[in-house]
Amino acid sequence: MFLERFITSLPIRITFPLVLFLAFVIVSIFEAYLEKKTSFRRIEEESREHICSITAEFQELSEYFISKNNLNLIERRIADLSANQFLKLILLVDPEGKVIISAQKKLKNDNLEDALKSGAKKYHREILSIINELRKSPKMICKISEDTNKILSVAPVLFPSETKKLRPSNLGFLIMMYDLEGIKEKHRKETLVILLSEFGVMLFLLGTIYLIFSKLIGERLETLLRIVREIKKGNLDIAIKLEGNDEFSLIARILNDLIRRLKTYIKYDSLTGIFNRFALEHNIKELLKESSENQRNILIFMDIDNFKEINDTFGHNFGDILLRLFAKRLRNVVKEGIVGRLGGDEFIIFLQDHGETNIQEMLNKWISELTSPYKIKDNIIEISITAGITVHQGKDGDFYQLLKESDIALYYGKKKGKNISIIFDDSIKLQEEKRIKLSNLLKFALDKNEFFLVYQPIFDLKTRRIVSVEALLRWKNGNELIPPSEFIPILEETGMIRDVGRWVIEEACKQIKIWSDKGLREVAVSVNIDIQQILEDNFVTSVTDMIKKYCVKSGLLKFEITESEAMKFPETVIQTLKKLSYEGIEISIDDFGTGYSSLSYLKMMPVGNIKIDRSFVKDLPEDKDDRILTKAIIDLSKNFGYRTTAEGVETREQLIFLKEIGCNFVQGYYFSKPVSPDEVEQLITNENEIFRHKWIL
Structure with a gap:
């Protein structure tokens, strides 16, 4: 893996010659190793045969001249042999163990053991062992020393005696020692010279191959790399021009086709x-x-x-x-x-x-x-x-x-x-700047307790009493009261509506408990919820937890969802609303008639109340179309079993008309603007006195 990563980390124009060079070096080293091993074995064998031949020849020569009592000729022959630099020791020993002839003058007339200790100190015991063996079986022994550095050759030489029988007493010895390590070293140097010559030739060939590679392959490869680098920079107004039918030309054609397609795809x-x-x-x-x-x-x-x-x-x-x-x-x-x-x-x-x-x-x-x-x-x-x-x-x-x-x-x-x-234009620019500013301020409004709730009463047209209040969110940043029409859309766009909506529900539950603890007549609180809240997995659980936490009685907490919001994910909305309804929370469809809804979905929703949008109420009873549409909504709601609440009621005439066509509840500035919790208490406690004149129809 390391070798693969190393090779692929380098450009091929470097990798290819490098791999070629490494392969050559490995082959050369292996070749040198084999050459050394085989040549040394061959040298050992050839040198042993050569020394054995010389020893045999000199053995015969020595016996002949000894029989003629002419040792001068033997000495001249030894002198000739001594010219060989690798022949380190030549001794002719008589039967009494005295050196009679030696290439080293100082050893002449020494006894055998002393001469061997002087001339072949390291090998004298090995030579003496051979001599002892020859005394038992007189025949020439030519062998490589135990440390493989020398060739030891010992031959028996017959000296004349009164009896012509061969006896140990008339046997002398011819001893030769050949420097095998020296000849190996010489061969090693010669081999090194040959290998260096071959290495030089191979380097020349390698250089030639690299030049050819660089010309025929490297330049073509560099052209491809240059184009790829241009593509990486985003420049697609290029084409690769490589003639031929080799692999690089094929890659060039493929790249040109890809560039054409990429230009189309990108453009x-x-x-x-x-x-x-x-x-x-x-x-x-x-x-x-x-x-x-x-x-x-x-x-x-x-x-x-x-x-x-x-x-x-x-x-x-x-x-x-x-x-x-x-x-x-x-x-x-x-x-x-x-x-x-x-x-x-x-x-x-x-x-x-x-x-x-x-x-x-x-x-x-x-x-x-x-x-x-x-x-x-x-x-x-x-x-x-x-x-x-x-x-x-x-x-x-x-x-x-x-x-x-x-x-x-x-x-x-x-x-x-x-x-x-x-x-x-500049006006839109100012609006956008304001929207961004408000968006940034809203991120911290909840933590700074800048939100608060006001409540608008909802009246029952039959009993003429306050039956519920709608909780409405307000935001005061510093001393500035920001209109809901400006900040609520931002809450919805940014997703902050989920956290703020959760806070509104909890505040409503908390207020219900406060009024209940004060012994105030029970009135329900209606809270607007957003589709983003409904889509939360734990929405129903969090609502039920708050109901339990503040001991809210069934029916005192109501939810309102706009018609358009309910239709965004109708199946999910229906399932969630059913769960909320099971917990005793009445559901109202807010701003009915302004959105696009399916009656088939509407009839499946656990709806208890339909709120008629203020846009249909504001021109009543003068506008004929609004009269028809409002009556149609009320009739439709009755047929479905829903009650109706009219929003934005501001005049006595509107109130009279809505009562006549069967509307159940009304809400609007005719009776009260959204007020604080304390003011709600006053309205509920004194509603007969406060609103008596409003009901004179």
Whole structure:
């Protein structure tokens, strides 16, 4: 693993020659090892045979000249042999053990043992052992010493005697010692010279191979690496030019094809075929750089209203078809400029002019064509569009600023009811700055105890008494009272509504207990809940825990959820509301008639009360349409077994009309604005005196 990581960590133009060099070194070392082992064995054998041959030859020669009593010739022959630098010892010993001839003059006339100790100190015992063996069996012995450094050769020499029989008493010895280690060392040096020569040749060949590799492979590889580095930098306006049919040419062709595909993928949206976010940003930035001072830069951010409902109703495949058809129309209506899809159902248009274009008029014309009915799978789909526009002069503003401003304008268009075009201006900028400021302040409002509740009484039209109060959230930051219409949407957008909503429920439970402990007549408290709270896994458990904690009687805590919120996740909402209803909490549908609800879902909900939105009440009884709609809601509620509460009642005429058409409860400024808990106590305690004149109908 280490070797693999090491090799792959280096460029191939370095790795390949390095591996080649290492392979050569390993082979050379192995070859030298084998050469040494086999050659030394061969040298030992050849040297032993050579010494044995010399010893045998000299044995015969010595016996002949001894018989002739001519030792001078033997001495000359020994002198000739002594010229061999590796022949370290030559002794001719007579039967009495006296050295009669020696290559070393100082050993002549010494006895055998002394001569051996002087001339072959390390090996004298081994030689004496051989001589003792020869006395028993007189035949030449030629062997390698025990430490393999010398060749020891000993041959019996017959000296003349009165009897011609061979006896130990007339045997002398010829002793030779050959330096095997010296010849090995000589061979070692010769081998080293040969290996160095071969190594030089191999290095030359290796260098030649590397140059060829560098030229034929390295340069082609470097070309590929250079292109890959350019791709990494984001430069796709490149092509690889490598001729041939080798593997590198094949890789080059594959990379060129991938670059072409990548350019398409990076530049164009895969669903609609128009520019994607990357291409939009790149092209708009380039145009902004080249923009002149008298040129207007116009960025339009638009999306399809309620596109999620289309997906939920018809399916995502259906929605994808609609997006493709919409993008096709968008390309056709925008004759000049850049068109792209930012994501989802969000589209961007970028234009440049010199002030001659009436933006609103042009956009209205486009929207008229874009919103004409779409026919998809035998379905006729009608859509609306909300657009946010920002306009900058010359080089004022970059891409991100334009995108942010148009997005903010789009956001405010959605808040105003959708199906509208909003141009970003200073007033929107101030609103957005305020929204951001409030969002930051809201993060700490709960910890700083800046929230408080007020309560608006709800009256029973039959008994003319206060039967419940609606808990309404208020926020006071320092000395400034922030309107609910400004901060509640921010709580919902940021998700802080979950924590704040939990606090509201607990405060309501706490207030119920306070009133109960004071012996006040029992009135229910109605709390508004958000869909984000309902979707929490532990919502029902946390509510029941608070009810138990503050000993809230069944029926004294009520929840209100708006019609539009209830329809976002109807199945989940139904299940959660059923659990809450089982715990004795009455459920009201708030702002009924302003949203989009399904009666089939409505009848499955454990609803006890329908609250008629103030928008239907404010023009009663003069407005004919409001009279019809309000009566229809009350009649529908009765048929379902629900009671009704009218919100926003401000006049006696409204009260009379609502009583006549069978409304059960009323709530509004006609009777009381939202008040503090202490004021609620006063209203309940003295309601007959306070509200007597209100009931004179």
